[in-house]
Amino acid sequence: MPELSNKPVYTIGVASELLELSTHSLRLYEREGLILPHRTKTNRRLYSDVELGKAANIHNMIQEKGLNFAAIRNLLALIPCWKICCYKCVKCEHWSTFFDSDKPCWTKAERCQKEQELCRDCPVYLESTDLIKIKHMIYPTGLEVDSKP
Numbered sequence: 734m735p736e737l738s739n740k741p742v743y744t745i746g747v748a749s750e751l752l753e754l755s756t757h758s759l760r761l762y763e764r765e766g767l768i769l770p771h772r773t774k775t776n777r778r779l780y781s782d783v784e785l786g787k788a789a790n791i792h793n794m795i796q797e798k799g800l801n802f803a804a805i806r807n808l809l810a811l812i813p814c815w816k817i818c819c820y821k822c823v824k825c826e827h828w829s830t831f832f833d834s835d836k837p838c839w840t841k842a843e844r845c846q847k848e849q850e851l852c853r854d855c856p857v858y859l860e861s862t863d864l865i866k867i868k869h870m871i872y873p874t875g876l877e878v879d880s881k882p
Contacts, residue, residue, distance in 0.1 A: 737781070737782040737783045737785075737786050737859075737862060738781055738782040738783070739781045739782070739783050739853065739854065739859060740781050740782075741770070741771035741779035741780065741781050742779065742780075742781065743779065743780040743781070743785065744777070744778070744779065744780075745759055745760075745770075745777075745778045745780070747780075748780040748784070748785060748788070751785060752785060752788055752789055752792070754788065754792060758788075758792070759778075759780075759788060762787075762788055762791050763778075765802045765805075765806070766806065766836055766837060766840035767787065767791050767802070767805060767806070767809070767837070768784050768787050768788055768791070769784070769853045769858065770784050771784075771853070783853070783858075783859055783862060786862030786863065787861065787862050789862075790861075790862055790863050790864065791805060793864075794808075794864070798864075803835075806835060806836050806837060806840075807835050808867065809836075809837035809861060809867070810835055810836055810837055810838075811871050812837070812838070812857050812861065812867065812870045812871055837857075837858075837861075838855070838857060857870065
C-alpha cells in the first residue's frame with residue numbers, strides 16, 4: 734500500500750464526496766478527536782489523504798465492526814505513542830499519562846518532545862489509518878499475543 738500524503742488538498746465537500754460520507758460525519762469525527770483536519774488562515778478545513786484514510790477507517794470501525802466513538806478512542810489510546818515517538822526521551826515528564834488515557838495521544842494538551850510541532854505530523858497519527866496498522870503499533874512484530882488457548 735502506498736504511503737498516504739499529508740498535504741492538505743481537499744475541502745470538506747470534496748472529502749465528503751470521495752468518502753461517500755456526510756460533512757456532518759467528518760465534523761463529528763473531528764469533534765470526537767479522531768481526526769485533525771488542517772485549517773487555513775480563514776479557518777476552513779482541508780483534508781489530506783491521511784485524514785481521508787483515517788475517516789474511512791473510523792467509518793469502517795463503526796459500520797462493520799460495531800464500535801462506538803468511546804471504543805474507537807480507547808483503541809487509539811492503546812497505541813504506545815510515547816514509546817514510538819519519545820523512545821529515548823526518558824526526561825519527558827508526560828509519558829506516564831499515556832498509560833491511563835482513554836483518548837488518542839493527539840487529543841492531549843501535553844506534546845511530545847520530538848521534532849514535529851504538530852500532532853498530525855506524528856508517526857502515530859499518520860499510521861493509524863487502518864486496523865492492521867493500528868494492530869502493529871499496539872503489538873509490534875515479535876510481541877503479538879497468541880490467540881490460541
